[in-house]
Amino acid sequence: MTNEKWLEEITGRVSTDAPEREPITVTAPATDEPIGQIPRCTDDDVAAAVSRAQAAQSEWIEFDPAERAAILEDFGDLVLERREELLDLVQLETGKARAHAVEELLDVPTTCSYYASRAESILADQTRDGAFPLATDATVTKKPVGVVGVISPWNYPLTLSITDAVPALLAGNAVVLKPDEKTPFIALALAELLAKAGLPDGVFEVVTGDGSVVGPALVDRVDYVAFTGSTETGRAVAERAGRNLIDCSLELGGKNPMIVLANANFEEAARGAVQGCFTNAGQLCLAAERLYVESAIYERFLDAFVGETRRLSLGTEVGYGSDVGSLIDDAQLERVEEHVDDAVGRGASVLTGGRARPDVGPFVYEPTILTDVDPDARVAQEETFGPVVTVTPVDGPRAAIEAANDSDYGLNASVWTGDRERGRRLAQEIEAGTVCVNDAYIAGWAATDAPMGGVGDSGLGRRHGPEGIERYLESKTIASSRIGSLAPPSGVPATWTTRSLLAATNVRRRLSRWL
Incomplete structure (x- = not known):
């Protein structure tokens, strides 16, 4: 398949119901000549993409973690199989040396295998100490946050458009990706490979367009945002996420x-x-x-x-x-x-x-x-x-x-x-x-x-490691009592209740030192 035909095919992966949207022309840095065009998505397009992702996520969450892991492993295999085409596309979009493109390509299957091998254990319920030993217990369950918005940069468009999405998907979330308008085609190619690997429709959506339009529209609708880019834009993302009371991770600039x-x-x-x-x-x-x-x-x-x-x-x-x-x-x-x-x-x-x-x-x-x-x-x-x-x-x-x-x-x-x-x-x-x-x-x-991220003006949160998937999970505590209500019995004087609680607290403290 020619590059022109492939670019035309993968452009169909953009999540817009209006292909007549005003186009954005993407140029090759090596020549400053056009590569192709992508739709300039609107607020309505983002709303529709997130809605589709929400519907798909309700089914995706029912997949066993091992089933989700198998799909992502197959995706990693496809990235390696199609590596020459993907490397060509990275060089075309970014103008970088091919050896540097290889670095980011290899990161994708490595990330897929890492999280696929650990998803089940990370997502498993955890037993925690109860309030009162023997009398109560506590279990922590982890559930996906819902729909994750990923906003990726132009400098490493292959790895940074997908490796934040992989742990989110394995956790049971759907993902809506906004790639940089300078380098959208590699993200669309990866979306095609995810579909070939068996990812259900709607679980991974891609919206293209101006960051000033698509970015805020995405942050306003998703349940979590993973952003990589400049410190200035990262501050705006964090501020907007905070107003919406959603969490975010930000990998920003560095000196x-x-x-x-x-x-x-x-x-x-x-x-x-x-x-x-x-x-x-x-x-x-x-x-x-x-x-x-x-x-x-x-x-x-x-x-x-x-x-x-x-x-x-x-x-x-x-x-x-x-x-x-x-x-x-x-x-x-x-x-x-x-x-x-x-x-x-x-x-x-x-x-x-x-x-x-x-x-x-x-x-x-x-x-x-x-x-x-x-x-x-x-x-x-x-x-x-x-x-x-x-x-x-x-x-x-x-x-x-x-x-x-x-x-x-x-x-x-x-x-x-x-x-x-x-x-x-x-x-x-x-x-x-x-x-x-x-x-x-x-x-x-x-x-x-091992977790990767910044401090100070270089960002918040971490990718990689268990932390890289835990950011996309909500923890829920389920606590139960083996002896019924812990409220004091009716008619018992408050002084007796206070003495009992103090005694129980001292016993608990001693036990915690021994264990």
């Missing part, structure tokens, strides 16, 4: 630090920095944008880092030919250029990069290393979200930790050292949701059993 200690293998750290700073042309929430290097190895590290960076090849072709691809659009390119120009205007030095490459692609920018950066420069304070990093010498570990924590963000960080245990101790002091030791981000991101 992630990387610390290189004097006892680190500086060549290995330099290779790690290249990966951590320039994967997906720096358009990665986990990317390192601030490097702090102990003075004793600063010059050697810098030479190695610059050398590794200059060896990176730029390109926008489909395939494995290039190391670094394109930025997503002209707005992102403009942001990167403004950050670099501002830093240079304040006295920063450009050791490599520092310029756009229209000869390679309309939005390609060279991997850039800056030193001598003014602390008040935009590139030092704001998330750049591009292939730009600042490198600063520090006097020692304490100075590095203080510099790393001098930020409102707290998503990801890394520590490079020849003493891994020391690195783990320092990691405890860094204010971030994830800290990797001797790795840039993959060791943390790929640890699917």
Whole structure:
């Protein structure tokens, strides 16, 4: 099937009853030319999609957790089987290098298998201590929240459009997905594969359109929101969710630090920095944008880092030919250029990069290393979200930790050292949701059993791990008494009742210490 035919087919997965909706044209970053069109969904379209999801969820919840897990495992298998087509589509929509597209593709079947293998145990009823030992008991049951709204970004459209949905579906929820309008087709392709895997109609709906219209309409109607995107938009989502008294999880921006200690293998750290700073042309929430290097190895590290960076090849072709691809659009390119120009205007030095490459692609920018950066420069304070990093010498570990924590963000960080245990101790002091030791981000991101998320302006809640599915569940306590009503018998003096309750409380406290 040709790309054009496939795009036309999957566009039919958009949840709208009015195909004549005003279209949005999607363009390829590699060429700035149109790929295709999607409907500009309205408030009514969102309402209809959520209504269908609600109806479907009432049947989906009756599926045994093992049945739901089997469908999601089959979906993971289909993602691997159709990997070449999916990778082509990711490169077409994002302009990223294919090796970086592979990273996000592999995350999908891994996430499916992780939650499929654990769904039954996580969803099982749990026995808890009753109010009075032997006389009462308590059981906690977990039920899906209902319909989950997922709002996904453009930078990792394959994994981030679906891996938040997988645990929600396994928990028995329906999902309505709003992908970014820059990268909708990969989400629609995944919706098609979910249907092929056996997911019932209506359980996974996709609405496309302007974020300013579809986003609020979705938050106003669903029972939970999982959002990945900018801190500014995340605040608006959280505020709206709060007004609706629904919960949300938010993975937002980052200004992630990387610390290189004097006892680190500086060549290995330099290779790690290249990966951590320039994967997906720096358009990665986990990317390192601030490097702090102990003075004793600063010059050697810098030479190695610059050398590794200059060896990176730029390109926008489909395939494995290039190391670094394109930025997503002209707005992102403009942001990167403004950050670099501002830093240079304040006295920063450009050791490599520092310029756009229209000869390679309309939005390609060279991997850039800056030193001598003014602390008040935009590139030092704001998330750049591009292939730009600042490198600063520090006097020692304490100075590095203080510099790393001098930020409102707290998503990801890394520590490079020849003493891994020391690195783990320092990691405890860094204010971030994830800290990797001797790795840039993959060791943390790929640890699917461990929660991933941010602190401060980097967000709320966690994906991955048991926490990643528990956020989509409501807990209910069912407590019972083996001796009937615990109310005091009629006519018993209050003083006697008080003495009995005090005695029971003391017994309970003693038992809790022994058990």
